[in-house]
Amino acid sequence: MTFILSIFAGRLIQMQGLDSKVYEAAAADQRQHTETIPAKRGSITDVNGHDLAVTVEAREVSIDPTKVPADVRAKAAAILAQQLGKSEQEIAAKLARTGTHYQLLAxxxxxxxxxxxxxxxxxxxxxxxxxxxxxPAGELAGSLIGFVGDEGNGLGGMEQARNSLLAGRDGEQRVETGRDGQRIPMTSSQRTAPVDGQDVRLTIDRDIQWAAQKSIGEQVRKSEADSGTVIVMDVRTSQIVAMANAPELDLNNWRKAPASRYSNKAAADVFEPGSTNKVITAAAALEAKAVTPDTVYQVPDRIRCADQVLRDAHAHKVEALTFRQAMAQSSNVATVMAARKVGSQKLYEMLKAFGFGSTPGGGVPSAEAGLLPDYRKWSGSQSCTVAYGQGVSVTALQMASVYQTIANGGVRIEPQIVAGTTDATGRFVPAPAGKQTRVVSETTAEEIATMLESAVGEEGTGQLAAIDGYRVAGKTGTANRYDAELGRYEGYTASFVGFAPADDPRLVVLSVVQNPKNGHFGGELAAPVFKDVMTFAIKSKKIPPTGSAAPTVRTRAGQ
Known part of the structure; x- marks a missing residue:
């Protein structure tokens, strides 16, 4: 008996002394919980600091159903539903789950x-x-900005592309809680402070963005088009001043929007550019000394290329046209004639130099590379149609960049969408300038600019893009549209892209209208949008007319 009592006594001493700290630690572990301290997400603003996406304090409201008496549940459900904007049935169902101590209400x-x-x-x-x-701005630049999901992560646009920068780093706190889940007073806690996210300032100008969305939205509705896009770009920096899509995504109701609106079409949608692409053929021909602006062509209204007969937009007799006039009148046949003097390899190399087939840098979300097949794989007819923008695919962003290059004296700058960010101290840090590459000589760029100015003149297809008091240079585009769902060409892509002032370029504006039902020519549908947006932008930025007159140029053979 003495032996047995001694065993019990020894075990008691072990439990009270030797093992007490072990049991104490185990009990503490059961009481300790780690709570996340959320970091505040950084803001997204326009170039002037106007808020486009902001984070504000909120609350996550929950309840312990086990502590809600059955006789007060109905009244409680009514109160909670009314205050939280939920249905009484939903709240009542959560209050009835008495097998748990936690139900998230809202x-x-x-x-x-x-x-x-x-x-x-x-x-x-x-x-x-x-x-x-x-x-705060609702659908303003919606698909460009993107949105944040319930878990706090960016799910599209800049919100996703710059998520790690915007999100910051959550902190945490370890606390001791009782059986009811409430914190035990006077107990120790360990806290790691959160690091708030940084703000991102875009190059977008809120007011010009609004004007661009309004104009393209109205034209999409009027022409019964599938969609439309406008890009405004600063010639000297390649900063994107506006990037508008229609229809646009309403960021305050993104859950209810069709998935097609989540995509930033201006950077992601690929299409065949049509005649706006002719400037690249012109650049290749001028750089190769194969033509001059005054080279005269005898131009029929059709030309055979392999097994295809390619035509101008309108039937006409054989005409003597200068290369300048052929560009102004957007002659497919004359463009093919010039391209043949250049050859497929040099044309392909020029397309590459202008950025076709490569994803643009500069941080624009969802930017695509387009489609530029190797010239050695071009079909017989494709070797001709590429010259006027069929058989090659680009994005609106890539095409705007082409005209920025011409307007900038032949120097291409990577498009920029981020003006800068804030560092940990709140100091604004400007984004580095875009990479610069000379694509064509300054002389070639100036010659093309002069031809593009003719395209907006009395004999050009872009007359509806003209702006009183300003010299404007630009090009129309009307291309057959490939419908991936149908697996064939169906409908048209109408476009216009240009810059102003033509003799001292400051801004590029591109407008694209996809699959319109009322009309289909770029000069008819896209040029007026260009005029509206460019007029607003040059006034908003207080860009004065240069006061110079357009040079007298030889357009017709014999003049």
Whole structure:
């Protein structure tokens, strides 16, 4: 008996002394919980600091159903539903789950509402500090900005592309809680502070973005088109001043929007550019000394290329046209004649130099490379059609970049969408300038600019792009549109892209209208959009007319 008592005594000493710290530690581990302290997401603003995406404080409201008496559940459900914007059935179902101590009632609750509920008659409520994302401008640049999902991660546009920068780093806190989940007073806690996200300032100008969206939206509706795009770009920096799509994504109702609106079509949608591509053929021909602006061609209205007969947009007798006039009148036949003097390899190399077939740098979300087949794989007819923009595919961003290069004296600058960010101290850090590459000589760029100015003149296809008091250079485009769903060409892509002032370029504006039903020519549908947006932009930026007159140029053979 003495032996047995000694064993019990020894075990008691072990439990009270030797093992007490072990049991103490195990009990503490059961009581300790790690709570996440959310970081505040950085803002996205336009170039002038106007908020496009902001984060504000919110509350996550929850309840312990086990502490809500059955006889008050109906009343509690009515109060909670009314305050939280939920249905009474949904709230009542959560209150009935008495097998759990936790039911999430609502996220993104206004702190004032949460405080009112905590001070009200409903028992066992808790409110956790969180943040919610707001988009003050609604659908302004919606697909470019993107949105944030319930877990706090960017799910599209700049929100996704710059997620790690914007999101910051969450902190955490280890606390001791009782069986009811409430924190035990006077117990120790360990806290790691969150690091808030940094702000991102875009190159977008809010007002010009609004004007671009308004103009292209109206034209899409009027022409019954599938969609439309406008890009405004600064010639000297390649900063994107506006990037508009129609229809656009309303960021405050993104869950209800069709998935097709999530895509930033200006950078992601690929299409055959048509005649706006002729400037590249002209650049290749001029650089190779194969033509001059005054080279005269005897131009029929059709030309055979392999097994195809290619035609101009309108039937005509054989005409004597200068290369300048052929560009102004957008002659497919004359463009093919010039391309044949250059050859497929040199034309392909020039397309590559202008950025075709490569994903643009500069941080534009969802930017695509387009499609530029190797010239050795071009079909017989494709070796001709590429010259006027069929058989090669680009994005609106790539085509705007082509005209920025011409307007900038032949120097291509990578398009830029981010003006800068804030560092950890809140100091603004400008983004580095885009990479510069000379594509064509300054002389070639000036000659093309002069031809593009003729295209907006009395004999050109872009007359509806003319702006009173300003010299404008640009080019229309009307291309057959490949429909991937149908697996064939169906409908048209109408476009216009140009710059102003023509003799001292400051801005490039591109407009694209996809699959219009009322009309289909670029000079008819896209040129007026260019005029609207460019007129607004040059006034907004206070760009004065140069005051010079367009040079007298030889357009017709014999003049």
């Amino acid at each position: 996220r993104d609750v206004d702190p004032v509402v949460a405080t009112r509920l905590l001070q009200g008659p409903v028992p066992a409520l808790s409110a956790k500090k969180t943040y919610k994302r707001l988009y």
